[in-house]
Amino acid sequence: MIDKLEFFIALAREQHFGRAAETLGITQPTLSAAVKQLEDQLGVMLVKRGSRFQGLTAEGEQVLTWARRIVGDARTMREEMRAARKGLSGRIRIAAIPTALAMVARITTPFRERHPGVSFSVLSRTSIEVLSLLGNFDIDVGITYLDNEPLGNVVSVPLYSERYQLITAAGNALSDRAQVSWAEVAELPLCLLTPDMQNRRIIDHHLAEAGAVARPTLESNSMIVLFSHIRTGKWASIMPLNLAETFGFAEPIRAIPIVEPDASHLVGLVATKREPHLPLVAALLDEAMAMAEAGLAASGNHPPPLQR
Incomplete structure (x- = not known):
């Protein structure tokens, strides 16, 4: 059957x-x-x-x-x-929101060093698609926002907080500032993720809190497209600090904190809520928890609990 x-x-x-x-x-x-x-x-x-x-x-x-x-x-x-016969082996299927793709290697690399028989496939998907794929057993784990929209019947491991920066070329408007407000950023020619992305919905929400409306001059579901337009020096964007740091922006590109409000949103690993988990999934959840604990210990914070 x-x-x-x-x-x-x-x-x-x-x-x-x-x-x-x-x-x-x-x-x-x-x-x-x-x-x-x-x-x-x-x-x-x-x-x-x-x-x-x-x-x-x-x-x-x-x-x-x-x-x-x-x-x-x-x-x-x-x-x-x-x-039990051969040790951990097989393929782990991961789907991640675009802003989290750059940090996937922080989990997969140490995991594979401990379990060389494991391989990975990594997909870029919206937060809604991540949860749908989990529910249909089309992926094993997802990486998505944990605190902005309902997650449903999943377990989660918080990994990091996403904080937002204005990414713009030196010499552009506001590029000489130590920090900027959401209302000020709304006046710039922005390239942003498409509205089906939760990151974009978060950005729209914080702009609305500041009494502004997002009117991007370019939208894309690809972070590479956004980065390539920023590098022309003619566009600006709003991106998480950890993502900007991963791509190694240097002069003449600047990353400027956005305040009023100084917003952050939690990103983490999610898996279908079930006991027991697949051995690979259980091991990856443990890896993610160890990574979260190590990262937060370095920053002096207490690690968040596994959300079951």
């Missing part, structure tokens, strides 16, 4: 028989037959019938919740047995 439940999860995710079959590497008739067999075994209709996929029935939604739990438990069992 496990394989049929995996097929059903894929169908619910793709909401299209053809696309789901393609992602599973099977034919559409095979998928349709598996779903029908699952319905026969359970004695309920799972999918609304029609010429095309029309959604799940109420019973289908209930079964989807169980299917995710059962498939997750089966995978955990297999991974635990493999770890």
Whole structure:
């Protein structure tokens, strides 16, 4: 039954028989037959019938919740047995918000040094997509904001606080200032992330608090695009301090703290709330906690607890 439940999860995710079959590497008739067999075994209709996929029935939604739990438990069992035989190995799938991508290596590098049999795939996704991918078992962990929008049924490890800077070229307006206000920044030609990004929603919120409105002259879902425009000397942006430091801005680019308010938002590692976790996920959560404790100890702060 496990394989049929995996097929059903894929169908619910793709909401299209053809696309789901393609992602599973099977034919559409095979998928349709598996779903029908699952319905026969359970004695309920799972999918609304029609010429095309029309959604799940109420019973289908209930079964989807169980299917995710059962498939997750089966995978955990297999991974635990493999770890018992061979040690930690396999691939960890990570999705991170764009502003956190630069710090992923701080977790993956020491983790792989301890567990050389592990490999990683890292995707750039919006905060909403991170949570959706987690819920559909398409990733193992995510890195996203923890304190701005609802996270749902996850465990989290706070990693760092994101603080915001005006990033601009020397000689531009406000570039000689020690700090600037959100209201002042709103008057500059800004390049910002697109509105579907939580970072942009955070920026819009703080601008609104200052009585201003974001009117960017360029929007992109790529941090590389924003950096390349800043380097022309004709654009400015609002970015987290840790991200600007990672890219090593030097003269003639300046990073200036934004105040009024002096805002910060917590970023951390998230995983589906379940016990036990996959061995790889449990080990990565421990790695993230150690990293957070070390970083906060260096700054003289107390480490935040694992949010379960």
